[in-house]
Amino acid sequence: MQVSARGEYAVRIAVTLATGHPRTISASALAAAQALPRKFAEVILGDLRRAHLVDSVRGVEGGYRLARDPGDVSVGEVLRAVDGPLSEVRGRRPEETSYEGAAVNLPRLWVAARAAVRSVFDEVSLAQAATGDFPVRIAELTAADDAWMPR
Amino acid sequence: MQVSARGEYAVRIAVTLATGHPRTISASALAAAQALPRKFAEVILGDLRRAHLVDSVRGVEGGYRLARDPGDVSVGEVLRAVDGPLSEVRGRRPEETSYEGAAVNLPRLWVAARAAVRSVFDEVSLAQAATGDFPVRIAELTAADDAWMPR
DNA sequence: AGCATATCCTATCGATCAAGTAGGATTCAA
Protein backbone atom coordinates (compact mmCIF):
# COMPACT_ATOMS: atom_id res chain seq x y z
CA MET A 1 0.00 0.00 0.00
CA GLN A 2 2.19 2.78 -1.31
CA VAL A 3 0.70 6.26 -1.19
CA SER A 4 2.60 8.60 -3.49
CA ALA A 5 3.34 12.24 -2.81
CA ARG A 6 0.52 13.12 -5.18
CA GLY A 7 -1.85 10.90 -3.23
CA GLU A 8 -0.84 12.29 0.13
CA TYR A 9 -1.06 15.87 -1.11
CA ALA A 10 -4.44 15.21 -2.69
CA VAL A 11 -5.91 13.90 0.55
CA ARG A 12 -4.45 16.79 2.54
CA ILE A 13 -5.93 19.24 0.07
CA ALA A 14 -9.25 17.44 0.11
CA VAL A 15 -9.62 17.47 3.89
CA THR A 16 -8.68 21.14 3.90
CA LEU A 17 -11.46 21.78 1.40
CA ALA A 18 -13.75 19.66 3.57
CA THR A 19 -13.22 21.80 6.67
CA GLY A 20 -13.81 24.98 4.67
CA HIS A 21 -16.83 23.59 2.84
CA PRO A 22 -18.67 25.09 1.01
CA ARG A 23 -16.41 28.12 0.73
CA THR A 24 -14.06 28.22 -2.23
CA ILE A 25 -10.35 28.26 -1.45
CA SER A 26 -7.58 29.26 -3.85
CA ALA A 27 -4.74 26.96 -4.82
CA SER A 28 -2.22 29.21 -3.11
CA ALA A 29 -4.24 29.28 0.11
CA LEU A 30 -4.46 25.48 0.04
CA ALA A 31 -0.76 25.15 -0.69
CA ALA A 32 0.08 27.52 2.15
CA ALA A 33 -2.25 25.79 4.60
CA GLN A 34 -0.59 22.42 3.99
CA ALA A 35 2.91 23.64 3.07
CA LEU A 36 2.92 22.20 -0.44
CA PRO A 37 4.47 23.55 -3.66
CA ARG A 38 1.81 25.77 -5.18
CA LYS A 39 2.31 24.69 -8.78
CA PHE A 40 2.15 21.05 -7.86
CA ALA A 41 -1.02 21.69 -5.88
CA GLU A 42 -2.53 23.22 -9.01
CA VAL A 43 -1.74 20.07 -11.01
CA ILE A 44 -3.38 17.91 -8.37
CA LEU A 45 -6.43 20.14 -8.17
CA GLY A 46 -6.72 19.77 -11.94
CA ASP A 47 -6.86 15.99 -11.50
CA LEU A 48 -9.52 16.31 -8.81
CA ARG A 49 -11.53 18.62 -11.03
CA ARG A 50 -11.36 16.29 -14.02
CA ALA A 51 -12.58 13.49 -11.71
CA HIS A 52 -15.50 15.76 -10.77
CA LEU A 53 -14.54 15.71 -7.11
CA VAL A 54 -14.03 19.46 -6.93
CA ASP A 55 -15.51 22.42 -8.75
CA SER A 56 -13.39 25.39 -9.68
CA VAL A 57 -14.17 29.07 -10.06
CA ARG A 58 -11.88 31.25 -12.17
CA GLY A 59 -10.94 34.85 -11.70
CA VAL A 60 -10.49 37.06 -8.66
CA GLU A 61 -12.08 35.51 -5.57
CA GLY A 62 -12.00 32.21 -7.44
CA GLY A 63 -10.70 28.91 -6.15
CA TYR A 64 -11.84 25.36 -5.49
CA ARG A 65 -14.57 23.67 -3.49
CA LEU A 66 -15.75 20.11 -3.06
CA ALA A 67 -18.30 19.11 -5.66
CA ARG A 68 -20.21 17.00 -3.12
CA ASP A 69 -20.77 17.00 0.58
CA PRO A 70 -17.62 16.17 2.61
CA GLY A 71 -19.52 13.34 4.25
CA ASP A 72 -20.23 11.92 0.83
CA VAL A 73 -16.75 11.77 -0.68
CA SER A 74 -14.45 8.93 0.34
CA VAL A 75 -10.71 9.11 0.71
CA GLY A 76 -10.53 6.25 -1.79
CA GLU A 77 -12.13 8.37 -4.49
CA VAL A 78 -9.54 11.06 -3.95
CA LEU A 79 -6.65 8.60 -4.10
CA ARG A 80 -8.01 6.97 -7.26
CA ALA A 81 -8.38 10.36 -8.93
CA VAL A 82 -4.70 11.18 -8.65
CA ASP A 83 -2.96 7.82 -8.63
CA GLY A 84 -4.81 5.08 -10.45
CA PRO A 85 -6.50 2.04 -8.92
CA LEU A 86 -5.91 1.46 -5.22
CA SER A 87 -4.44 -1.98 -5.78
CA GLU A 88 -2.40 -3.44 -8.58
CA VAL A 89 -0.23 -6.50 -8.93
CA ARG A 90 2.56 -6.07 -11.44
CA GLY A 91 0.51 -3.38 -13.14
CA ARG A 92 -2.65 -5.49 -13.43
CA ARG A 93 -5.88 -5.51 -11.46
CA PRO A 94 -5.96 -8.33 -8.91
CA GLU A 95 -8.83 -10.17 -10.61
CA GLU A 96 -6.97 -10.12 -13.92
CA THR A 97 -4.05 -12.17 -12.61
CA SER A 98 -3.75 -15.84 -13.43
CA TYR A 99 -1.07 -18.40 -12.70
CA GLU A 100 -0.05 -21.98 -13.29
CA GLY A 101 1.10 -24.63 -10.87
CA ALA A 102 1.69 -23.85 -7.23
CA ALA A 103 0.56 -20.25 -7.69
CA VAL A 104 -2.99 -20.93 -8.90
CA ASN A 105 -4.55 -19.63 -5.71
CA LEU A 106 -2.76 -16.31 -5.63
CA PRO A 107 -5.48 -14.28 -7.37
CA ARG A 108 -7.72 -14.89 -4.36
CA LEU A 109 -4.98 -13.55 -2.13
CA TRP A 110 -4.56 -10.38 -4.20
CA VAL A 111 -8.30 -9.82 -4.22
CA ALA A 112 -8.43 -10.25 -0.46
CA ALA A 113 -5.68 -7.69 -0.01
CA ARG A 114 -7.51 -5.23 -2.23
CA ALA A 115 -10.72 -5.77 -0.30
CA ALA A 116 -8.83 -4.99 2.90
CA VAL A 117 -7.48 -1.74 1.50
CA ARG A 118 -10.89 -0.76 0.18
CA SER A 119 -12.44 -1.48 3.57
CA VAL A 120 -10.41 1.41 4.92
CA PHE A 121 -10.15 4.00 2.16
CA ASP A 122 -13.63 3.53 0.74
CA GLU A 123 -15.28 3.58 4.15
CA VAL A 124 -13.78 6.82 5.42
CA SER A 125 -15.25 10.11 4.21
CA LEU A 126 -13.41 13.40 3.97
CA ALA A 127 -15.58 14.70 6.79
CA GLN A 128 -14.51 11.81 9.02
CA ALA A 129 -10.87 12.21 8.02
CA ALA A 130 -11.05 15.90 8.87
CA THR A 131 -12.68 15.47 12.27
CA GLY A 132 -10.87 12.26 13.21
CA ASP A 133 -14.25 10.70 13.88
CA PHE A 134 -13.52 7.41 12.15
CA PRO A 135 -15.94 4.46 11.88
CA VAL A 136 -15.56 1.97 14.72
CA ARG A 137 -14.00 -0.67 12.49
CA ILE A 138 -11.27 1.74 11.43
CA ALA A 139 -10.67 3.00 14.95
CA GLU A 140 -10.24 -0.59 16.10
CA LEU A 141 -7.51 -1.13 13.53
CA THR A 142 -5.45 1.64 15.09
CA ALA A 143 -6.18 0.65 18.69
CA ALA A 144 -3.68 -2.18 19.08
CA ASP A 145 -0.40 -0.42 19.70
CA ASP A 146 1.53 -2.80 17.51
CA ALA A 147 -0.40 -1.21 14.67
CA TRP A 148 1.89 1.76 15.27
CA MET A 149 5.10 -0.28 15.17
CA PRO A 150 7.19 -0.74 12.04
CA ARG A 151 7.66 -4.31 10.96
CA MET B 1 -1.34 -1.65 -2.38
CA GLN B 2 0.97 -1.97 -5.34
CA VAL B 3 2.73 -5.31 -5.71
CA SER B 4 5.73 -4.98 -8.04
CA ALA B 5 6.88 -7.60 -10.51
CA ARG B 6 9.62 -8.52 -8.05
CA GLY B 7 7.04 -9.00 -5.33
CA GLU B 8 4.74 -11.08 -7.48
CA TYR B 9 7.60 -13.22 -8.75
CA ALA B 10 8.94 -13.68 -5.23
CA VAL B 11 5.62 -14.98 -3.94
CA ARG B 12 5.20 -17.30 -6.92
CA ILE B 13 8.69 -18.66 -6.36
CA ALA B 14 8.05 -19.01 -2.64
CA VAL B 15 4.84 -20.99 -3.03
CA THR B 16 6.58 -23.21 -5.56
CA LEU B 17 9.30 -23.88 -3.01
CA ALA B 18 6.56 -24.50 -0.44
CA THR B 19 4.92 -27.25 -2.48
CA GLY B 20 8.26 -28.91 -3.07
CA HIS B 21 9.43 -28.54 0.50
CA PRO B 22 11.90 -29.70 1.74
CA ARG B 23 13.48 -30.66 -1.58
CA THR B 24 15.88 -28.16 -3.10
CA ILE B 25 14.89 -26.72 -6.48
CA SER B 26 17.21 -24.94 -8.89
CA ALA B 27 16.66 -21.40 -10.11
CA SER B 28 16.07 -22.58 -13.65
CA ALA B 29 13.52 -25.16 -12.53
CA LEU B 30 11.69 -22.47 -10.55
CA ALA B 31 11.85 -20.05 -13.46
CA ALA B 32 10.51 -22.69 -15.82
CA ALA B 33 7.73 -23.74 -13.44
CA GLN B 34 6.43 -20.18 -13.19
CA ALA B 35 7.52 -18.90 -16.61
CA LEU B 36 9.82 -16.19 -15.30
CA PRO B 37 13.14 -14.89 -16.70
CA ARG B 38 15.79 -17.11 -15.14
CA LYS B 39 18.32 -14.38 -14.40
CA PHE B 40 15.73 -12.22 -12.73
CA ALA B 41 14.61 -15.20 -10.65
CA GLU B 42 18.21 -15.59 -9.49
CA VAL B 43 18.29 -11.97 -8.34
CA ILE B 44 15.09 -12.45 -6.37
CA LEU B 45 16.30 -15.68 -4.83
CA GLY B 46 19.39 -13.78 -3.71
CA ASP B 47 17.14 -11.30 -1.88
CA LEU B 48 15.22 -14.13 -0.24
CA ARG B 49 18.45 -15.78 0.82
CA ARG B 50 19.87 -12.58 2.34
CA ALA B 51 16.58 -12.23 4.26
CA HIS B 52 17.14 -15.78 5.55
CA LEU B 53 13.88 -16.97 4.08
CA VAL B 54 15.55 -19.53 1.84
CA ASP B 55 18.74 -21.55 2.08
CA SER B 56 20.84 -22.24 -0.98
CA VAL B 57 23.07 -25.12 -1.96
CA ARG B 58 25.77 -24.58 -4.55
CA GLY B 59 27.09 -26.95 -7.14
CA VAL B 60 25.49 -29.73 -9.15
CA GLU B 61 22.23 -30.88 -7.61
CA GLY B 62 22.17 -27.55 -5.78
CA GLY B 63 19.29 -25.13 -5.60
CA TYR B 64 17.06 -23.43 -3.09
CA ARG B 65 14.73 -24.51 -0.31
CA LEU B 66 12.67 -22.68 2.31
CA ALA B 67 14.66 -22.00 5.46
CA ARG B 68 11.58 -22.63 7.62
CA ASP B 69 8.42 -24.65 7.42
CA PRO B 70 5.99 -23.43 4.72
CA GLY B 71 3.32 -23.08 7.40
CA ASP B 72 5.63 -20.79 9.30
CA VAL B 73 6.56 -18.25 6.64
CA SER B 74 4.06 -15.52 5.80
CA VAL B 75 3.51 -13.96 2.42
CA GLY B 76 4.22 -10.61 4.09
CA GLU B 77 7.74 -11.67 4.95
CA VAL B 78 8.40 -12.59 1.35
CA LEU B 79 7.05 -9.30 0.05
CA ARG B 80 9.08 -7.29 2.57
CA ALA B 81 12.23 -9.17 1.62
CA VAL B 82 12.10 -8.06 -2.01
CA ASP B 83 10.25 -4.76 -1.93
CA GLY B 84 10.61 -2.81 1.29
CA PRO B 85 7.92 -2.19 3.90
CA LEU B 86 4.38 -3.21 2.98
CA SER B 87 3.02 0.30 3.44
CA GLU B 88 4.55 3.70 2.90
CA VAL B 89 3.12 7.16 2.53
CA ARG B 90 5.26 9.43 0.38
CA GLY B 91 8.25 7.24 1.19
CA ARG B 92 7.73 7.34 4.96
CA ARG B 93 6.28 4.82 7.39
CA PRO B 94 2.68 5.63 8.31
CA GLU B 95 3.50 6.33 11.97
CA GLU B 96 6.20 8.79 10.95
CA THR B 97 3.80 11.11 9.17
CA SER B 98 2.66 14.33 10.78
CA TYR B 99 0.52 17.17 9.54
CA GLU B 100 -0.83 20.57 10.47
CA GLY B 101 -4.34 21.94 10.27
CA ALA B 102 -7.14 19.95 8.73
CA ALA B 103 -4.86 16.98 8.08
CA VAL B 104 -3.86 16.28 11.69
CA ASN B 105 -5.84 13.05 11.83
CA LEU B 106 -4.39 11.49 8.70
CA PRO B 107 -1.64 9.48 10.41
CA ARG B 108 -4.35 7.39 12.07
CA LEU B 109 -5.85 6.73 8.67
CA TRP B 110 -2.52 5.60 7.20
CA VAL B 111 -1.91 3.35 10.18
CA ALA B 112 -5.36 1.82 9.79
CA ALA B 113 -4.69 1.12 6.13
CA ARG B 114 -1.40 -0.53 6.96
CA ALA B 115 -3.06 -2.66 9.62
CA ALA B 116 -5.59 -3.79 7.04
CA VAL B 117 -2.88 -4.83 4.60
CA ARG B 118 -0.96 -6.61 7.32
CA SER B 119 -4.09 -8.45 8.37
CA VAL B 120 -3.99 -10.18 5.01
CA PHE B 121 -0.35 -10.64 4.07
CA ASP B 122 0.95 -11.37 7.56
CA GLU B 123 -1.83 -13.82 8.33
CA VAL B 124 -1.43 -16.03 5.28
CA SER B 125 1.38 -18.58 5.22
CA LEU B 126 3.07 -19.95 2.13
CA ALA B 127 1.46 -23.31 2.87
CA GLN B 128 -1.99 -21.72 2.89
CA ALA B 129 -1.23 -19.72 -0.25
CA ALA B 130 -0.13 -22.91 -1.98
CA THR B 131 -3.15 -25.01 -1.00
CA GLY B 132 -5.70 -22.20 -1.22
CA ASP B 133 -6.76 -23.06 2.28
CA PHE B 134 -6.97 -19.49 3.53
CA PRO B 135 -7.99 -18.41 7.05
CA VAL B 136 -11.72 -17.75 7.38
CA ARG B 137 -11.24 -14.00 7.68
CA ILE B 138 -9.37 -13.90 4.39
CA ALA B 139 -11.82 -16.17 2.63
CA GLU B 140 -14.65 -13.88 3.73
CA LEU B 141 -12.93 -10.92 2.11
CA THR B 142 -13.09 -12.65 -1.26
CA ALA B 143 -16.62 -13.98 -0.83
CA ALA B 144 -18.58 -10.86 -1.73
CA ASP B 145 -18.54 -10.79 -5.50
CA ASP B 146 -17.98 -7.06 -5.63
CA ALA B 147 -14.56 -7.87 -4.19
CA TRP B 148 -13.82 -9.18 -7.68
CA MET B 149 -15.01 -6.04 -9.46
CA PRO B 150 -12.74 -3.18 -10.48
CA ARG B 151 -13.62 0.18 -8.99
C1' DA C 1 -11.13 50.26 -19.89
C1' DG C 2 -7.74 48.56 -17.09
C1' DC C 3 -5.86 45.85 -13.50
C1' DA C 4 -5.29 42.30 -10.09
C1' DT C 5 -6.08 37.77 -9.08
C1' DA C 6 -7.24 33.31 -10.27
C1' DT C 7 -7.55 29.05 -12.95
C1' DC C 8 -5.83 26.42 -16.71
C1' DC C 9 -2.78 24.56 -20.41
C1' DT C 10 1.51 22.81 -22.48
C1' DA C 11 6.00 21.73 -22.08
C1' DT C 12 10.09 20.42 -19.91
C1' DC C 13 13.46 18.52 -16.56
C1' DG C 14 16.38 15.86 -13.47
C1' DA C 15 16.57 12.10 -10.61
C1' DT C 16 15.31 7.81 -9.37
C1' DC C 17 13.77 3.32 -9.92
C1' DA C 18 11.98 -0.96 -12.08
C1' DA C 19 12.82 -4.71 -14.86
C1' DG C 20 15.71 -7.27 -17.05
C1' DT C 21 20.31 -8.64 -19.25
C1' DA C 22 25.41 -9.95 -19.56
C1' DG C 23 29.34 -12.26 -18.41
C1' DG C 24 31.86 -14.64 -15.74
C1' DA C 25 33.86 -16.22 -11.09
C1' DT C 26 33.06 -19.69 -7.63
C1' DT C 27 31.44 -23.96 -5.57
C1' DC C 28 30.49 -28.79 -5.41
C1' DA C 29 29.35 -33.73 -6.50
C1' DA C 30 30.20 -37.51 -9.29
Add this chain to the structure above:
DNA sequence: TTGAATCCTACTTGATCGATAGGATATGCT
Protein backbone atom coordinates in the same frame (compact mmCIF):
# COMPACT_ATOMS: atom_id res chain seq x y z
C1' DT D 1 37.96 -32.90 -14.63
C1' DT D 2 33.71 -31.69 -15.96
C1' DG D 3 29.20 -30.06 -15.81
C1' DA D 4 25.70 -27.85 -13.37
C1' DA D 5 24.57 -24.88 -10.21
C1' DT D 6 24.97 -20.51 -7.17
C1' DC D 7 26.78 -16.01 -6.76
C1' DC D 8 28.74 -11.39 -7.88
C1' DT D 9 29.33 -6.99 -10.38
C1' DA D 10 27.99 -4.22 -13.74
C1' DC D 11 25.08 -2.35 -17.15
C1' DT D 12 21.02 -0.88 -20.00
C1' DT D 13 16.68 0.77 -21.11
C1' DG D 14 12.49 2.83 -20.35
C1' DA D 15 9.17 4.71 -17.48
C1' DT D 16 7.62 7.35 -13.76
C1' DC D 17 7.73 10.75 -10.02
C1' DG D 18 8.00 15.16 -8.30
C1' DA D 19 8.24 19.02 -9.52
C1' DT D 20 8.95 23.84 -12.29
C1' DA D 21 8.32 27.46 -16.16
C1' DG D 22 5.82 30.48 -18.74
C1' DG D 23 2.06 32.15 -20.25
C1' DA D 24 -2.98 32.00 -22.02
C1' DT D 25 -7.58 32.72 -20.36
C1' DA D 26 -11.32 33.99 -17.30
C1' DT D 27 -13.46 37.02 -13.77
C1' DG D 28 -14.61 40.74 -10.65
C1' DC D 29 -13.64 45.46 -9.00
C1' DT D 30 -12.83 50.22 -9.52
